[in-house]
Amino acid sequence: MSENPFSLWVYLSQSPLLWLTVTLLVYAVADAVSLRTHRNPLANPVLHSMWIIGAFLILTGTSYTTYFGGAQFVHFLLGPATVALAVPLYENRKMVAAALPPMLVALAVGSVTAIVSVVLLAEAAGLPRAVVLSLSPKSVTAGVAMGISESLHADPSLTAVAVVLTGIMGAIVVTPLMNRMGITDFRARGFAVGLAAHGIGTARAFQVDAVAGVFAGIAMSLNALVTALLVPLVVTLLPH
Amino acid sequence: MIASLSLILLCQLAGEVIVRGLALPLPGPVLGLGLLLGLLLARDRFAALARGPLQGEGVENASRGLLAHLSLLFVPAGVGVVQMLDLIAAHGVVIVAVLAVSVVITLLVTVTTFLLASRLMPRGRRLP
Numbered sequence: 001m002s003e004n005p006f007s008l009w010v011y012l013s014q015s016p017l018l019w020l021t022v023t024l025l026v027y028a029v030a031d032a033v034s035l036r037t038h039r040n041p042l043a044n045p046v047l048h049s050m051w052i053i054g055a056f057l058i059l060t061g062t063s064y065t066t067y068f069g070g071a072q073f074v075h076f077l078l079g080p081a082t083v084a085l086a087v088p089l090y091e092n093r094k095m096v097a098a099a100l101p102p103m104l105v106a107l108a109v110g111s112v113t114a115i116v117s118v119v120l121l122a123e124a125a126g127l128p129r130a131v132v133l134s135l136s137p138k139s140v141t142a143g144v145a146m147g148i149s150e151s152l153h154a155d156p157s158l159t160a161v162a163v164v165l166t167g168i169m170g171a172i173v174v175t176p177l178m179n180r181m182g183i184t185d186f187r188a189r190g191f192a193v194g195l196a197a198h199g200i201g202t203a204r205a206f207q208v209d210a211v212a213g214v215f216a217g218i219a220m221s222l223n224a225l226v227t228a229l230l231v232p233l234v235v236t237l238l239p240h
Numbered sequence: 241m242i243a244s245l246s247l248i249l250l251c252q253l254a255g256e257v258i259v260r261g262l263a264l265p266l267p268g269p270v271l272g273l274g275l276l277l278g279l280l281l282a283r284d285r286f287a288a289l290a291r292g293p294l295q296g297e298g299v300e301n302a303s304r305g306l307l308a309h310l311s312l313l314f315v316p317a318g319v320g321v322v323q324m325l326d327l328i329a330a331h332g333v334v335i336v337a338v339l340a341v342s343v344v345i346t347l348l349v350t351v352t353t354f355l356l357a358s359r360l361m362p363r364g365r366r367l368p
Contacts, residue, residue: 046315169343191350
């Protein structure tokens with residue numbers, strides 16, 4: 001009698017259906033809670049989905065590989081979503097063109113800061129070299145960062161986690177930080193969070209202000225480009 | 241809808257093919273973004289291009305749909321944290337602290353640079 005529900009679980013836990021459903025369902029609930037708390041930064045839906053699903057996997061003894069069999073359909077959309085950023089960019093092209101010079105300067109300075117700060121801090125904290133390399137592209141969107149990590153022979157799965165953690169922390173801290181500094185230029189605020197915290201920061205920026213969202217999206221895509229070029233360069237400067 | 245999604249995927253595919261083919265050091269989807277932007281701008285200039293997904297907000301609506309829940313797309317990668325519980329036990333606190341300090345520094349440096357640059361460059365100031 002007890003064999004039946006168990007064999008059903010064995011069947012379902014191996015199928016993509018269950019894990020895709022769990023991913024969407026947990027996120028839908030986390031997002032509803034975030035909306036209910038008027039988008040309180042601490043109610044970040046990615047943060048809460050991550051630990052709830054993670055705990056569920058550990059409790060049920062499910063491997064990440066099995067989980068990813070279902071969740072890959074969501075993960076895959078990171079690429080098309082990057083392409084889709086062309087649309088907000090196109091719709092706000094006049095405003096973007098007018099702000100091009102400050103954007104390019106902030107991009108160059110911010111991108112270097114994002115990489116150098118994490119590499120120096122991680123080295124100073126005495127983290128193993130493999131971990132330092134895996135953390136270095138953490139400010140760019142997951143797909144791109146994992147590619148960079150692979151080309152450095154680092155650990156792409158650690159990079160993916162570092163990317164998501166960076167995104168969550170950036171999204172949580174940006175609004176209180178900018179408010180406290182009295183920065184009211186939403187172009188600058190959005191650009192900073194898109195550069196530092198990629199898609200999760202961009203999603204946060206769209207919640208706060210449409211203009212901030214557009215500039216975050218631009219910063220995110222430009223930074224993906226610049227970081228892919230810069231990280232291999234910075235890494236060769238590390239002492240062996 | 242299907243045509244619009246196909247166009248987005250086609251831009252990404254073309255981006256990947258060009259990046260791999262020419263061994264460019266940039267991500268395929270970023271080049272795909274550039275291609276889609278180029279198509280949208282070209283459509284405004286050449287009426288012949290305004291058909292299928294490039295007319296009546298087709299590709300625009302599909303893109304907005306994808307971007308509406310951008311943060312959902314990061315959940316599967318984030319759950320990957322369950323694979324590295326040993327690493328977390330050994331270095332977890334340090335890694336989180338390093339990432340937190342780095343993201344705050346990056347935010348402050350970027351926003352300050354943007355504001356300084358737009359003050360120094362007259363073109364950036366004309367905006368509301």
